[in-house]
Amino acid sequence: MNHSLSSAQTFRSLFSLTAALSFGILLPDRIAHAADNTANAPQVTLGNDGNSNGQSLFRTLFDGQRAIGTGGMTSLEGSSGGGLATWATISGYGSDKSAGMAFHYSYVNVTNYWDQNVGASIGLFDRVELSYTHNFFQTRATGAKLGIGNGYQFDLDVAGAKVRLxxxxxxxxxxxxxxxxxxxxHxxxxxxxxxxxxxxxDGADAYLAVTxxxxxxxxxxxxxxxxxxxxxxGIIGFGGDLDNNYHAQFEGSLGYLPPFLPGLIVGVEYRTKPRNQRFTDESNWFDVYTSYFINKHLNITLAYVSLGTIATFKNQTGFYFSAQTGF
Structure with missing residues (x-):
């Protein structure tokens, strides 16, 4: 009982701190003191950054000064990071004096289900990220076997906020x-x-990421x-008849950038999951991915994914595809 209370208190503290930091850092008189001078930071690129020297209004609002790849990819939940894991990265390529943004489409096809995911994110002053994504989770013929109807679709909306500390x-x-x-x-x-x-x-997650x-x-x-x-x-709700408390879960990513092809990253991810329902087990997730940053405006990711048991159906393996554009 004490453990559950402690987890809930920790979650509420993280959630409140994120909201406070998000609004506080956006105030103009705070930006000058809080934002780091990323223009002077050493730039390590993953390939040709395609920067423009034009002075258009778009380039003023979205200056694209950060190094290619530093905005990360996009996760299933819409935040910048890997496919399964959220990273500490801030979306887009805007410096501490500007904004950045990214749009993405992702598709996951496993043994008995598929999921499509579309969304957008914006990075403000290389400090705050705001994101939104919608998941269309399709049960195909499995819906009839589950008794909820052939081709039944679950819809999940995810809105996120992240602050670089x-x-x-x-x-x-x-x-x-x-x-x-x-x-x-939701x-x-x-x-x-x-x-x-x-x-x-409806539910909420809070997290701390180190990248x-x-x-x-x-x-x-x-x-x-x-x-x-x-x-x-969140595809099949939050909490359950087995457990209705917040617990800490781990997400980890390891990537390698081969020197012979700038812009390419290959790696693995692992994510632990809660077990809240008597109805079905829930497995930890694993993937092996490759992602290529063609330039700042286009990133393509392919992965093999192993998602274990989903809604009583075991051995859910398949592929993941994502396309992302960034500014």
Whole structure:
């Protein structure tokens, strides 16, 4: 009982801190003191950055001064990072005097299900990230076997906020980039959600992410701790008849940047999951990915994914595809 209370208190503290930092840092008189001077930070690029020297209004608002790849990819939940894991990166390529943004489309096809994901994110002053994404989770013929109808679709909306506390992912120091964040999630179908033993159609996650690229050896490492009670990241609700408390979960990414092809990163990710429902087990996730930053405006990611058991159906393996554009 004390452990559950402590987890809930920790989650609320992280969520409140994220909101306070997000609004506080956006105030003009705070920006001058809070934002780091990224223009003077050493720039480690992953390929041709394609910067323009034009002085257009767009270039003023979105100056694109950060190094290519430092905005990360896009996760299933819309935040910048890997495919399965959220990183400490801030979306887009705007400096501490500007904004950045990214749009993405992702598709996951596993043994019995597929998921499409579309969304956008904006980075403000290399400090705050705001994101939104919508998941279309399609049960195909599996829906009929589950008794909810052939081709039944779950819809999940995710809105996120992230604040970089300190550090830069790609500078030449050993200090990592550290960020704190929160996500609010809404699942559209309360009838089915409650039928499978979930307690809520709405939920929130809070997380602390630490990310660092070591350019001399071409290694990228991320460690994220997430406080959540989401079932399958929220697709089938939050909490359950087995457990309705927040617990810390681990997300980790390891990437390698081969020197013979600038812009390419290959790696693995691992993510632990809560077990809240008697209705079904929930497995930890794993993927092997390759991502290529063609330039700042286009990034393509392909991955093999192993998602274990989803809604009683085991061995959910398949592929992941994502396309992202950034500014």
């Amino acid at each position: 300190f550090g830069h992912v790609a500078d030449n120091t050993l200090i990592p980039q550290v960020a704190i964040g929160a996500m609010y999630k 699942d559209s179908d309360g009838r089915i959600i409650h039928m499978v033993g979930s307690k809520h159609t 660092k690229l070591f350019p001399k050896v071409g290694i990228l490492i991320d460690t994220t701790v997430r406080f959540t009670k989401a079932n399958q990241w």
